[in-house]
Structure formats: structure tokens, C-alpha cells
Amino acid sequence: MDPIKLIIQTLEAMVGAHSQLLDLAKEKRSVLVEGDINQLQNIIYRESSCTEEIQKLEEQRKALVKVYLEGKGIPEKDSTIEELLKVQENVEHRTVLSGLAKQLRSLIREISQLNESNQQLIQSSLSYTQFMIGMHVRKEPSIGYGPKSKNRYTNLLDAKI
Template sequence: MSIQSIVAIMDKLCSLHESLYTLSKEKTDMLKEGDTQSLQTLLIKERKHIQAISQLDREREKQVTNWFQSKGIPANEPTITTMLENIQSQEEKQQLEDVFERLLDVLAGLKQQEQLNQELTQQSLQFVELSLDMLQPSMKNMNYGKPNTNQADQGQKRSVFDSKA
């Protein structure tokens, strides 16, 4: 297994994550505007990106495991970091390290953007709940008795016709 195939897969992962980051920024704008129709469409695109990323990541894991096996290096955790420690060629090591750092940068930005989106979604949800609470009548006011009467007052009132039997 060559390092070049792993670098190519990681480069594709970077591209997909960058595209997902762009979608995440668009989602922020849609959340601010309250455009639910466009948001639905965007979420479908986002889901497709995530599926493609998952598939590529499985392929990357398989390639890295194969690389460790082909080099005869026992690895409990076949990771890119462990791989960087075992690469002999400086050029290949530099290529892999560059694409790895690029991926980490994109992931950090994506994580930050998604946290912002989550906060905006929470605020929108709180606003909707507050609006619903204001529109729904309070259960304390829902009764069938006369307004402004107390139970103690009702016993002391006498009728106009007071009769004793």
C-alpha cells in the first residue's frame, strides 16, 4: 500500500469537509432568517455529505490498516499519527502531515460553526416555546364559577326570601 493512496483519500476527505463547512455557514444564515424551506433542502445535502464522508473514512481506515500490515508494523491503533512516526521517506511524511493538518483545521472550523448553529437552534426553540406559552391560556383561569367569588363568601350570603321550616 502506498502513502499516495492514503493522501488522496485524505485530500478527498478535506474537500468534503470544506464543502460541509460551507453548508454549515449557509445553515447559520438560514437559521438567522428563519427560512425553514431552504433549511430542509440544506439538511438533505448535509446528510449526503456526511454519508460520503463516512464511506471515505472507512476506506481510509482500511488503507491505513493495509499499510501497517504491508510494512509488517504491529499496530494496536492504526492511526495517521502512528503512521507518521513510521514513515521513512521525508517527502511522503511531509505530504501526509500537510493533508492531516489541513483536515484538522477544517474539522476545528466545522466544529465551531456547528456549535454556533446549535446555539441558534436552541434560541429559536426557546422563542417558539415562549410564544406558545404566551398564546395558550393559563389553566388557573379556566373554571366554571362566578368571577371574583370565594368559597367562604358563598355561605354567608342569604337569599331575599328567608324562610324557616
């Protein structure tokens, strides 16, 4: 099969895998809001297998681009799509490759934004949890001498009303 068609098929598979990862990130956001730990673990497992697939596809893409560029007599600088586009003479292939590259960039940007948002959501949840635990757990006594140093515990459950 034509090497450029193999590259295009690999890029299409990468777009599909990134779309799946984006869907999982969106699903994770709603699960984080709901606080469903079991569902979150399931999503994380699926994300892990999806990222493994993306890594394999990326290695395959690099190898195919390297072979293609070497076949054209071009020494390998980078195995990037941009390098491939520079030497691509077929307008149709160049258009398809360019479109796939744009799709991948867009998907990666959106995944990154969602992951940052999810990370902030997790951080807020952790801060709230730590605050609530701090409200119900005794604080360490302050070190010092004198009659007032013994009574420096703060505990919501022991408060007198």
C-alpha cells in the same frame, strides 16, 4: 498504485468533503437567521449525504493504513495518521501527510464551532417560539378551592384594557 499515494488521495478527498461540510454549515447559519425552513431542509439533506461520504472515506482510510502498516510488518495498534507518520520514511510523503492532517483538524474544529453556534441559534429560536406560544395560549388553571381559584387564567388575548 503505491499504498501511500492511495492514502494521500483519500485524505485529499476527505479534506474536500470536510470543506464542503464547512460551507454547508456557514450556509445553514444564514438560513437559520432568515428562518427559511425549505432551504434549511435542503441543507440538512446535503449535509447528510456529505457526512455519509466522509464516513465512507474514513473507513477507506483506515483500511488503507491498516494494509500499509501490515505491509511494513507493523502490528495494527491504531489506523491513525499519527501512526502512519511514525513509520513513514519518505520525507516528502511525511510532509504531505502531516499537512493534510493539519488541514483536517482545522476544518473539523471550525465545523464543530459553527455547529455549536448554529445549535445555540436554534435553541434561542425555540425558546422565543415557546415564549410566544405561551403568551397566546391559556394556562392550566391552578387547582384549589375558593372564589379566586376560577380566575387564575392568564391569556394575553383575553386581557381587558
